[in-house]
Amino acid sequence: MNPKERLMAVLRHEEPDYIPFTLYAETLKLVGLAIYEPWRKLLDQGLSLFAALAVQTHKVKCPNASMDIIHHYKTQTSWSPVDLMISMNKPHEISGEIKTPIGTDKFFAMMKSMDLSEMLPWFPEDGFFIKTLEDYEIFTYLIEDTEYIPFYDDVNEFQMIIGNYGIVPTFVPKSPFQAMIMLMGPRRLALDYYTHRKEFDDLYNVIYKKDLEVYKIAAESPVEVIWGPDNVTGLITSPKFFKDYSLKFYNEVADIFHKHDKIYVVHMDGELKCLANLIAETRIDAIESFTPPPVGDFSIKEAKEKWKDKVIWSNFPEPVCLQGQREVKKTTQNMLKEAAPGNNFILGISEGFPSFMHMLSSVPNILKTVVKFGKYPILIE
Amino acid sequence: MTNEDITKKIKEAIIDMDLKTAKNACENALNQGIKPFDIIKDGIGSAVKIVGDLFEAKEYFLTELIMSGEIITEIMLILKPYIKSDSKAKAKVILGTAKGDMHDIGKNIVRNFMQAEGFEVIDLGIDVSTDKFIEMVRMEKPEILAISALISASMLEVKNVMKALNKEGLRETVKVIVGGAPVTQQFVDDIGADGYANDAIDGINICKRWAQE
Numbered sequence: 001m002n003p004k005e006r007l008m009a010v011l012r013h014e015e016p017d018y019i020p021f022t023l024y025a026e027t028l029k030l031v032g033l034a035i036y037e038p039w040r041k042l043l044d045q046g047l048s049l050f051a052a053l054a055v056q057t058h059k060v061k062c063p064n065a066s067m068d069i070i071h072h073y074k075t076q077t078s079w080s081p082v083d084l085m086i087s088m089n090k091p092h093e094i095s096g097e098i099k100t101p102i103g104t105d106k107f108f109a110m111m112k113s114m115d116l117s118e119m120l121p122w123f124p125e126d127g128f129f130i131k132t133l134e135d136y137e138i139f140t141y142l143i144e145d146t147e148y149i150p151f152y153d154d155v156n157e158f159q160m161i162i163g164n165y166g167i168v169p170t171f172v173p174k175s176p177f178q179a180m181i182m183l184m185g186p187r188r189l190a191l192d193y194y195t196h197r198k199e200f201d202d203l204y205n206v207i208y209k210k211d212l213e214v215y216k217i218a219a220e221s222p223v224e225v226i227w228g229p230d231n232v233t234g235l236i237t238s239p240k241f242f243k244d245y246s247l248k249f250y251n252e253v254a255d256i257f258h259k260h261d262k263i264y265v266v267h268m269d270g271e272l273k274c275l276a277n278l279i280a281e282t283r284i285d286a287i288e289s290f291t292p293p294p295v296g297d298f299s300i301k302e303a304k305e306k307w308k309d310k311v312i313w314s315n316f317p318e319p320v321c322l323q324g325q326r327e328v329k330k331t332t333q334n335m336l337k338e339a340a341p342g343n344n345f346i347l348g349i350s351e352g353f354p355s356f357m358h359m360l361s362s363v364p365n366i367l368k369t370v371v372k373f374g375k376y377p378i379l380i381e
Numbered sequence: 382m383t384n385e386d387i388t389k390k391i392k393e394a395i396i397d398m399d400l401k402t403a404k405n406a407c408e409n410a411l412n413q414g415i416k417p418f419d420i421i422k423d424g425i426g427s428a429v430k431i432v433g434d435l436f437e438a439k440e441y442f443l444t445e446l447i448m449s450g451e452i453i454t455e456i457m458l459i460l461k462p463y464i465k466s467d468s469k470a471k472a473k474v475i476l477g478t479a480k481g482d483m484h485d486i487g488k489n490i491v492r493n494f495m496q497a498e499g500f501e502v503i504d505l506g507i508d509v510s511t512d513k514f515i516e517m518v519r520m521e522k523p524e525i526l527a528i529s530a531l532i533s534a535s536m537l538e539v540k541n542v543m544k545a546l547n548k549e550g551l552r553e554t555v556k557v558i559v560g561g562a563p564v565t566q567q568f569v570d571d572i573g574a575d576g577y578a579n580d581a582i583d584g585i586n587i588c589k590r591w592a593q594e
Binding site: 294323 | 399445483485562564
């Protein structure tokens with residue numbers, strides 16, 4: 001099997017030759033894989049690519065709104081045009097304005113680079129999009145003004161680049177509740193949930209309706225896999241929130257995707273133990289970035305028992321790299337053992353390493369261990 | 382209404398996440414002549430304990446910790462003009478998120494709850510360099526240094542802070558507690574810190590124990 005066939009086999013609940021091991025295929029990593037000889041070999045040894053953040057199957061516009069963003073580099077400047085251009089990709093702050101006929105929303109964030117796949121902007125408490133009740137009105141307008149247009153060209157292009165080394169899903173906007181978290185941040189979310197429930201629920205319902213439009217476009221697209229970048233953690237999306245806000249949406253869109261033979265993968269990288277029963281009630285096909293202890297709080301074994309009909313796409317808990325390569329190998333072996341016999345299981349890396357050097361040494365080590373000990377079916381000791 | 386009833390109302394309003402009732406009850410308490418110390422001890426203090434217990438029992442989550450922290454902050458603002466400035470803090474804590482890390486939810490919860498528990502908290506904010514931590518430890522002489530790391534890259538910075546504390550001869554002057562999603566007991570042991578905070582409430586409990594020693 002090639003990496004793409006191996007990955008798709010597991011996602012379709014079929015038997016792989018051995019457990020797939022995936023790495024996110026973002027621009028910088030792709031360049032590295034193409035030119036760095038030891039890494040290029042990893043692809044032929046079985047490393048699979050998952051281009052999670054590469055492609056969307058829609059274009060978006062708000063005909064009656066506009067956005068301006070200013071990038072603040074402070075002293076990171078120069079007389080040299082080349083230095084100036086290089087500075088643009090360095091850490092900096094952004095401030096933005098979204099203008100609508102009913103008001104202007106301001107936001108502020110810090111960015112590590114211009115490449116969003118490297119690191120999403122970080123919003124301080126007073127930088128989020130929604131800071132006041134007036135912002136609810138602006139965003140309600142903005143959401144209703146949003147037009148989605150199907151656009152499928154990028155999928156084929158990116159799949160051509162990745163070839164049989166992996167898969168290119170489309171990534172849809174966050175589900176409504178996760179979008180609320182990102183729009184207002186956890187502090188405002190707590191305050192408004194407990195003090196302005198009506199406005200909170202009204203906004204949620206507007207996002208829900210708009211999300212359905214764009215999820216339907218993804219369902220009708222040529223991709224086989226649809227990826228929801230939800231970053232679910234039980235700490236913020238508590239069981240109460242998941243039950244009241246997430247469950248219905250996940251199942252409604254899962255049914256739409258399944259009608260079109262799509263596989264629905266959702267990124268859930270946080271503490272999931274308290275959500276285990278509720279996640280089991282969803283019709284999501286794969287829980288991606290599932291992170292076992294010591295970072296998460298739910299083991300692979302527990303997840304396999306609880307979510308029998310789902311693929312567990314487990315993230316390697318990256319702080320283990322700080323304990324050395326022997327520990328990386330041991331943890332990989334343990335993860336494989338817990339996943340035995342290995343059906344419905346993918347191993348991947350979806351979060352950042354402590355450093356670039358940790359990544360360079362750990363990825364080959366994990367792959368080597370998977371190839372050696374991850375042949376399907378893994379024997380249960 | 383007895384004084385006990387009023388402080389109970391404050392406590393219950395915090396536990397029920399009812400900001401308006403909590404503020405009204407606090408103002409009512411002051412009008413009734415209840416001492417701020419008793420409002421803090423019987424109202425806020427007991428609420429903090431129950432909210433913490435509910436969090437540990439997985440009945441409350443981050444949203445409830447944030448909300449109750451916000452209510453406590455609002456109540457403390459009402460009480461502030463009535464609190465004598467000579468009241469002694471349990472301990473002085475320097476708090477910050479390690480360099481390279483912009484997350485502050487957990488740190489802010491710890492700050493709000495620690496203040497409610499009577500700690501003097503100096504919050505250095507996010508993305509705090511090793512030099513800044515060292516400078517502040519030297520200048521403020523805190524009993525506790527609390528560092529948060531939410532991404533694995535910033536864990537390396539926590540390690541650097543520990544090295545610098547040793548190098549500057551400050552290690553024995555301060556107890557160090559580290560918390561954050563990727564942080565583990567193993568990591569804390571490896572870098573030679575004193576405490577591992579599994580979550581915000583756990584961290585506060587450890588600091589309370591240290592303050593009593």
